[in-house]
Amino acid sequence: MCGISGIINLLNQPVELSLIEKMTDIINHRGPNGSGYYFGKNIAFGHRRLSIIDLSDAGNQPMFYKEKYVIIFNGEIYNYLEIKEELKAHGYLFSTDNDTEVILASYDKWGKECVQKFNGMWSLAIHDKQKNIIFCSRDRFGVKPFYYTQNESHFIFGSEIKQLLLFASRNLVDKKVLLNYLVLGLEEYSENTFFSTIKKLLPAHNLIYDLKNNSFEIQKYYTIQIDSSIENMNESASIDLYKSELERSIKYRLRSDVKVGTCLSDGLDSSSVASVASDLYTKLSGEKFAAITAKSVDQKNDESSFAKMVVDKLDLDWHTVEPSTKNFHEVLDEVIKTQEEPFGSPSIIMQYFVMEKAKQINSTVLLDGQGGDETLLGYERYYPAYLLSLPWKKRITEFLNSSKNSKLSKKELLLYIFYFLSPKIRITRQLKRYSFVKQTYLDLISKDIVTELSKAYSNIKDLQLLEITKTQLPHLLKYEDKNSMRHSIETRLPFLDYKLVELSLAINNNFKITGGWTKYILRKATEDKLPPEISWRKNKFGFEAPSSIWLKDKNWMLEHINKSAILKEILREEVTEKNDINTLWKLFNIARWEKIYHVEID
Numbered sequence: 001m002c003g004i005s006g007i008i009n010l011l012n013q014p015v016e017l018s019l020i021e022k023m024t025d026i027i028n029h030r031g032p033n034g035s036g037y038y039f040g041k042n043i044a045f046g047h048r049r050l051s052i053i054d055l056s057d058a059g060n061q062p063m064f065y066k067e068k069y070v071i072i073f074n075g076e077i078y079n080y081l082e083i084k085e086e087l088k089a090h091g092y093l094f095s096t097d098n099d100t101e102v103i104l105a106s107y108d109k110w111g112k113e114c115v116q117k118f119n120g121m122w123s124l125a126i127h128d129k130q131k132n133i134i135f136c137s138r139d140r141f142g143v144k145p146f147y148y149t150q151n152e153s154h155f156i157f158g159s160e161i162k163q164l165l166l167f168a169s170r171n172l173v174d175k176k177v178l179l180n181y182l183v184l185g186l187e188e189y190s191e192n193t194f195f196s197t198i199k200k201l202l203p204a205h206n207l208i209y210d211l212k213n214n215s216f217e218i219q220k221y222y223t224i225q226i227d228s229s230i231e232n233m234n235e236s237a238s239i240d241l242y243k244s245e246l247e248r249s250i251k252y253r254l255r256s257d258v259k260v261g262t263c264l265s266d267g268l269d270s271s272s273v274a275s276v277a278s279d280l281y282t283k284l285s286g287e288k289f290a291a292i293t294a295k296s297v298d299q300k301n302d303e304s305s306f307a308k309m310v311v312d313k314l315d316l317d318w319h320t321v322e323p324s325t326k327n328f329h330e331v332l333d334e335v336i337k338t339q340e341e342p343f344g345s346p347s348i349i350m351q352y353f354v355m356e357k358a359k360q361i362n363s364t365v366l367l368d369g370q371g372g373d374e375t376l377l378g379y380e381r382y383y384p385a386y387l388l389s390l391p392w393k394k395r396i397t398e399f400l401n402s403s404k405n406s407k408l409s410k411k412e413l414l415l416y417i418f419y420f421l422s423p424k425i426r427i428t429r430q431l432k433r434y435s436f437v438k439q440t441y442l443d444l445i446s447k448d449i450v451t452e453l454s455k456a457y458s459n460i461k462d463l464q465l466l467e468i469t470k471t472q473l474p475h476l477l478k479y480e481d482k483n484s485m486r487h488s489i490e491t492r493l494p495f496l497d498y499k500l501v502e503l504s505l506a507i508n509n510n511f512k513i514t515g516g517w518t519k520y521i522l523r524k525a526t527e528d529k530l531p532p533e534i535s536w537r538k539n540k541f542g543f544e545a546p547s548s549i550w551l552k553d554k555n556w557m558l559e560h561i562n563k564s565a566i567l568k569e570i571l572r573e574e575v576t577e578k579n580d581i582n583t584l585w586k587l588f589n590i591a592r593w594e595k596i597y598h599v600e601i602d
């Protein structure tokens with residue numbers, strides 16, 4: 001896990017050392033174990049290393065290969081040992097024990113198709129000297145970031161936005177992105193960022209830069225594949241297959257030459273990961289598996305007692321953090337700076353404290369449960385689309401069972417169905433909530449994504465695919481990457497192993513929601529390892545911050561909101577405490593981000 005920097009001089013002049021150094025120094029936190037640089041005729045690469053696999057100097061980057069290629073790489077290829085054996089059979093020889101050399105050999109063997117072989121997370125750039133191109137790629141689900149921009153004299157790319165802001169004359173907000181965030185809660189649904197001149201390479205895409213004519217093309221290399229035959233498997237066979245693939249995914253993500261631990265909330269996903277990983281890790285290392293839990297100072301949403309059950313059952317090395325309101329205010333600006341763009345909720349700050357604790361206990365790698373809900377129908381909002389997918393008679397049976405085994409009552413479930421299957425009502429309600437925004441700015445909201453969302457809520461597969469690729473997972477992955485790497489921590493996500501994702505979506509929906517139980521197949525696959533209070537729990541809150549305490553005093557937020565030049569431009573009227581707390585938080589986030597990054601509205 002590392003940080004990358006790249007500069008191409010469009011005037012065909014050498015890149016200055018001070019420029020690439022300055023750009024790379026900005027991301028020291030991503031790679032505290034070393035740095036390196038490479039210079040071509042008119043290009044420069046910079047790299048910061050966080051040593052995870054092969055801690056020797058042989059793993060340093062930029063890495064050279066056969067006088068043909070130079071790579072900078074951020075991430076992990078978990079199946080690098082298997083690929084290495086395949087390449088050895090083709091006559092390839094290796095001089096290191098790391099995955100970076102395997103990437104280079106794979107590119108030499110298969111060209112741009114090499115990424116099809118990789119199971120992992122990555123953001124990389126390879127200077128192919130023979131073809132005179134730079135081959136860039138981002139992993140299938142966008143776990144690792146890749147930002148880029150271009151001005152009159154340079155094409156620039158890197159792991160973080162702040163690196164690219166060095167090359168901007170003004171930091172202008174992208175008004176469309178801003179409005180989609182504020183009104184629809186969408187952030188990562190397109191290649192655009194909150195900064196008008198900075199783009200992101202989308203997940204599952206390659207960017208190929210032609211150095212001969214200073215042009216580039218972007219190509220999608222992966223679409224989720226669903227094997228329709230798996231849907232016909234019976235329940236027992238489906239559970240066995242899922243369990244086997246989950247264990248394989250976790251084994252891959254325990255490959256490390258440094259300490260591995262896990263984020264443990266109080267729910268099924270992180271508990272399941274801990275239950276499988278702890279046994280494997282203890283057998284490999286002889287040490288207890290470390291787990292970190294964020295406790296809420298608000299007793300209404302503190303569920304750490306459930307995490308304690310898991311800890312006792314699995315005999316984990318448990319560490320907790322319990323951020324106070326004072327702690328919250330102390331790190332608030334730092335988290336906004338770390339995230340680089342406005343974010344949706346104070347829960348991101350709870351996550352920041354978890355990563356800080358991981359740094360303190362020297363757990364350089366953390367497993368996490370992101371992706372379990374999206375791939376296994378874990379959110380209550382999936383019920384309406386799921387019920388629609390059933391024959392009429394079974395719809396009624398499942399509706400009645402859902403009100404027994406979920407946290408929703410019959411009335412609440414009916415309201416969910418009515419709300420999520422009525423797009424016009426849902427959108428009208430949302431627009432009314434933000435009627436204090438000038439109409440000219442409301443008109444900027446992306447009609448295409450609204451249409452896509454409206455259609456998806458009536459088809460369960462479409463809804464899952466949309467949430468995995470555009471509307472839900474991408475922003476959660478962004479938050480996690482930035483929070484973890486701020487503390488030089490690598491997070492690994494077993495549920496987002498692409499083979500496990502494809503399996504999860506292919507499995508019969510009746511084994512994902514059964515008798516009202518969400519994520520039924522995961523409950524069955526891990527119930528022998530977990531307390532029944534965890535396996536069969538139905539009243540999970542989600543990873544929540546104590547917002548009612550942290551944000552109880554609204555005046556300090558209103559002070560920042562009503563001083564914001566951006567908000568004065570887009571709002572009809574001054575904001576008051578009458579606005580709901582979620583809206584105030586988003587407005588405050590915009591105002592503080594504007595101040596910290598000196599953002600202007602054109």
